Amino acid sequence: DADVTQTPRNRITKTGKRIMLECSQTKGHDRMYWYRQDPGLGLRLIYYSFDVKDINKGEISDGYSVSRQAQAKFSLSLESAIPNQTALYFCASSGATINEQFFGPGTRLTVL
Amino acid sequence: SQQGEEDPQALSIQEGENATMNCSYKTSINNLQWYRQNSGRGLVHLILIRSNEREKHRGRLRVTLDTSKKSSSLLITASRAADTASYFCATVTNSGYSTLTFGKGTMLLVSP
Numbered sequence: 001d002a003d004v005t006q007t008p009r010n011r012i013t014k015t016g017k018r019i020m021l022e023c024s025q026t027k028g029h030d031r032m033y034w035y036r037q038d039p040g041l042g043l044r045l046i047y048y049s050f051d052v053k054d055i056n057k058g059e060i061s062d063g064y065s066v067s068r069q070a071q072a073k074f075s076l077s078l079e080s081a082i083p084n085q086t087a088l089y090f091c092a093s094s095g096a097t098i099n100e101q102f103f104g105p106g107t108r109l110t111v112l
Numbered sequence: 113s114q115q116g117e118e119d120p121q122a123l124s125i126q127e128g129e130n131a132t133m134n135c136s137y138k139t140s141i142n143n144l145q146w147y148r149q150n151s152g153r154g155l156v157h158l159i160l161i162r163s164n165e166r167e168k169h170r171g172r173l174r175v176t177l178d179t180s181k182k183s184s185s186l187l188i189t190a191s192r193a194a195d196t197a198s199y200f201c202a203t204v205t206n207s208g209y210s211t212l213t214f215g216k217g218t219m220l221l222v223s224p
Contacts, residue, residue, distance in 0.1 A: 004154070033211070042200060042216040043155070058211070090154060098204055100145070101212060103154035 003027045006091050006104035014112050019078040021107050023091030030096060032074040034058075034066060037088040037106075046089075049074055081111040116144075116201040116215030124221045131188040133218040135201030136181075142204045144177060145212065146186050149198045158186075158199075191222045 004025045035043040045058030047066040092101040119134045143162045147155040174187040202212040
């Protein structure tokens with residue numbers, strides 16, 4: 001089984017809808033991250049959490065919120081989706097030293 | 113904003129040739145990492161080099177780091193068609209609450 005899983009893998013929604021993307025990891029990591037990838041722009045950090053009680057905004061947090069339900073679970077919400085949030089979203093986890101991040105397979109989100 | 117910038121943006125070579133990708137960054141780092149992404153999939157960690165190291169090897173991968181020039185290079189020797197992917201550098205800064213900052217990536221195409 002994959003160490004980092006994401007659901008759903010693909011989602012098409014309409015402008016104004018609330019969307020939740022879920023992430024689970026089985027590596028026992030304390031640190032979890034949400035990234036967004038757009039063509040030609042690499043990965044940009046949306047939110048990150050260094051433990052269950054710690055949530056931090058990343059480079060592009062506007063329009064997004066997160067919830068760390070447990071050490072293994074970190075969800076990303078779009079409260080009111082807009083078309084420019086169409087992108088590939090990745091969740092990742094790492095140990096405390098951030099020597100290596102483990103990525104999920106990604107969620108392709110399309111907002112019409 | 114992106115910390116690392118890869119060069120070239122795209123690289124096309126024949127199987128058996130070597131591929132060299134470069135990464136430049138702006139601020140002091142604790143370590144620099146290279147990741148690989150097959151089309152539309154999650155990133156996979158390849159290699160990490162610390163700020164006090166100048167060169168590391170892992171199989172057909174060779175990474176160099178020049179902190180005076182704030183640059184790194186990734187060399188893939190004897191490339192194979194299966195090496196076709198996008199390659200990203202990512203930096204960890206020296207700040208206490210550091211995260212990974214990714215560059216925009218180099219797309220490598222290895223033709224049989």
